[in-house]
Amino acid sequence: YEDARRHLVETRELADRCGYDWLAAWSRSQLATLDLASGQLEEARTLLDDSLTLSLTTHDSRNVSLILIEFARLALAARDSRRRSPPEAN
Numbered sequence: 001y002e003d004a005r006r007h008l009v010e011t012r013e014l015a016d017r018c019g020y021d022w023l024a025a026w027s028r029s030q031l032a033t034l035d036l037a038s039g040q041l042e043e044a045r046t047l048l049d050d051s052l053t054l055s056l057t058t059h060d061s062r063n064v065s066l067i068l069i070e071f072a073r074l075a076l077a078a079r080d081s082r083r084r085s086p087p088e089a090n
Helices: 002-018 021-037 041-058 061-084
Strands: none
Touching: 002 021, 021 041, 021 061, 041 061
């Protein structure tokens, strides 16, 4: 995952610098996928929010669809982590 993360961070930085919004959105969604896989839910949410905003401005329905799938995976992961946590005291 670390090699993939390094390459995707580099891709995101280059896309941001060049103003290539499609690639900036895609790289963020892929980084979010890695964050979900490693349990970094807040980082994934931030990346998905940014990716969705960029994808909507580029009118890229394919990437929007992929991001929505990742948001669903994030919701499942968040619900699962709450289920595993100890019950709150009354």
